[in-house]
Amino acid sequence: MKASKVILGIILTVNILGIGARQLEIQKAQAAAAFEELQNREEYLTLVFPKLIREVQVRLNLVNVPGNIKSDLKEYDPRYRRIIEAAGQEADENLAEYPREIGFSHMFWAEKKRILNQKYGINWKTPPEMNPEVIFD
Known part of the structure; x- marks a missing residue:
């Protein structure tokens, strides 16, 4: 009886650790995807957004710069x-x-x-x- 409880405990521990490892891999993948999305947002904010604001200003004639x-x-x-x-x-x-x-x-x-x-x-x-x-x- 005692040996079966020990074996059951070992099996449960291995299963829990296995699930934890899989969960950790999922979390790592999610973190990598979130990091990539942040990089894309940062790139958008530094490259596209200022140009978009400038384009709106020019099209609305808020900025009339010769040679623009x-x-x-x-x-x-x-x-x-x-x-x-x-x-x-x-x-x-x-x-x-x-x-x-x-x-x-x-x-x-x-x-x-x-x-x-x-x-x-x-x-x-x-x-x-x-x-x-x-x-x-």
Whole structure:
């Protein structure tokens, strides 16, 4: 009788420790996910939010700064930033044989917009679309 109680105690202890270890792994995974979310929020607050506030100010004409060039806010969104950079590199590679002269920037932006739209389904606005009052070469 006494031996069976000892064995039962050992089995219960092993089961409890096993459950505790699994619970600890779950907590570690949850903590890692929470940390990553905090990093994304911090990145958003430091990169996107100030740009968003500035964009709202400019669009509402609260700030009238000569030479202020607006850009698509997707460029600052952590979800899109790397994709947009990769599309820019791909557009540059696709246009490698064209001379970098007046008007090239329009060709580059059109190619980048095409890549983003066709390959990734992203509707990116070019600098001329964001700044119709500005003449780009």
